[in-house]
Amino acid sequence: FFPGIFIISGLNYMLSPGVTINRDPVRGRHVACTQPLAMGKIIIMEKPFAHSLDAKFTTNMCQTCLCSTDSIIPCTSCNLVAYCCSACQEADRSNHGKECQSIRQVRPHNPTQTLRLMLRVLRRMDMEVQKGDPAVGVAFGELVSHMDQIDVGTKEKYAQMAKLVRDCKLRGEDVAAFDDLKGIISMFCTFEANNFNILNEDMQVVGAGVYLMCTALNHSCTPNAVVTFHGPMLQVRAAKNIHPGEEVTISYIDLAASTDARQQELLPRYFFECRCRLCQRGTDGRQRDMEMGLLLDVVNPMLKEVQMQLDDLRRCILGGHTLRKAEDYSAARVKYAEALGLQKGKLGPHHIFTFETFEGLVQCCIELEDFGEALRHCATSLPLYEWMYSVAGAHPLVGLQYYTHAKLAWLAGEEGSAWASKQRALQILLHTHGPEHALVQGLRAFGPQEGRSPD
Ligand SMILES: [Zn+2]
Ligand SMILES: [Zn+2]
Ligand SMILES: [Zn+2]
Structure with a gap:
């Protein structure tokens, strides 16, 4: 199952063959690889100290x-x-x-x-x-x-x-x-x-752990590896195909954020300025930031008025987040719905506000058991999720969103789209979590099965 295992007593970790923990003046302590690592392959496993x-x-x-x-x-x-x-x-x-x-x-x-x-x-x-x-x-x-x-x-x-x-x-x-x-x-x-942070299957934080070896993993906003948990065991898998000589990186933060927002989150906690491809604002970094803040508003050529509308919208979404955190889902949903109205036809398709609005709406509707509306919003959110996390290769949040969509579609009797979303979820989560993970096994067993003719 896992060749090349070695465990140092007291530390309890395993590195995949060709993976080493190195140190150099530029990157400090970091994880390097000398062999190609295919997407989905285990890179490190570690039990918490x-x-x-x-x-x-x-x-x-x-x-x-x-x-x-x-x-x-x-x-x-x-x-x-x-x-x-x-x-x-x-x-x-x-x-x-x-x-x-x-x-x-x-x-x-x-x-x-x-x-x-x-x-x-x-x-x-x-x-x-x-x-x-x-x-x-x-x-x-x-x-x-x-x-x-x-x-x-x-x-x-x-x-x-x-x-x-x-x-x-x-x-x-x-x-x-x-x-x-x-x-x-x-x-x-x-x-x-x-x-x-130790996460459960729903990516919810359930605790925290000290993992002495995995601290060697550096951050990138275009990471090539992903962390998941099997109970308290931390697993790092390749989220992209990794080539010999490449550094193995993970993301310390949620990547659904602009360059400024990411830097503001990294600096006070980790004390470094990210110098990844996106943060250096090369062509693709600038393009991504622009799309995340793209305005389509042509009705109000006065910049000030546009700015005021954006401020209203931001307040509205933040209000939704606060209420959701306090588990007042019906009030939160009202805020998000209001935000949806405010942004209609005014923002680009990948705007961060649109992403946050749909992310909030889906969860609120599910909590309120309005599954029909949840399905509608969830379907709209899928391309947004794909776009937002494409910088990270296979990403658990995208897989989970497809899983949610599959469940909602199945509930609504939409067998064909349930099947399609289940397949996409499986494709992603097999890479991020591996076939043995309870999440993947649950997904396999759920709803539409192979051999059944999709409608
Ligand atoms: Zn006790
Ligand atoms: Zn970065
Ligand atoms: Zn137990």
Whole structure:
């Protein structure tokens, strides 16, 4: 299944043959390849050094394998973690034992997800040191904290959190790192720039993890690789055909954004200015930015008036986003519908506002179980998704949108278009997630099957 596996104890990762982690003055630590990697091929697999679940999921998702089941077994001592079976509980015992005592020690406070992750990291590091394994220490040494670039307010917040971490140290526990407040603050800074959000099948963030090897993957707005999760296991696959000598890159951010917006998201968190092909604003970068902001409005030649309309539209969409986040889907839908009216006939087909409006409308209509309208909007959104993420090769969000469309079309009895969207979703998700992933297996089993005559 996966030739060329090697695992370094304590790190738990595998590189595909021909893939190496290198360092040079220009790119720093980075992932390179010496053999061609076909689209869909696994490049790296890595188990987290430590991970913790978002508070929303701690009681309904297994801490170890991240599955959701109705028969979840909570830890009866703390009720703050849960497991799907006794094997998963046993597998986490070395991590949760002391964590559980810490949680009870600081009651009535509940340690946040980031705090729990820090506890797990400090204790696991200590365990590896006890074992005499230098690999983990070396790997942590490679991570950049950007400590000197982080603003005073954020550092102050981390200092408060560091004190809470110290409070979690158990009586008689001999882990010096708990008392090194400066070290903990620096580690929080490292978390911010290096940790991966763990996503479920719907690309929803369920937790965060420390993946020491995958931090070597650099960012590009035209990445050639994609990250997905199999439980807590991180998998990197080729999203395009990668040629020998090319650097393997992923995107740290959502690529449905203009160059300015992408730069504004990258800089404060990762402290670098992206110099990818799109960000250097060559012909295709400029073309993409222009299309994302293309105005078709000819009724109002006065630029100021156009600008005012755009401001109204932006406010309307942002209002929709805010309401959606607060799970007020019917009010959000009204805002998005209003935005749709405002932009009618005025924006180019790939305008970022149009993309955001449809993205919002589809989700709101599904939440409100208005599947007919969801289907209509979803169908309109498909070419937008294809265009928006084409810079990234095979992209999970495009695959998922086709999957959603297939489900909605199937529900509406439109067997032919359900079949077509299922095939396109499969084509994409096989590359991004691979055939073993539960998402792909669910998609295969769903709705229209081969051998059935499409209408
Ligand atoms: Zn489990
Ligand atoms: Zn517990
Ligand atoms: Zn870029």
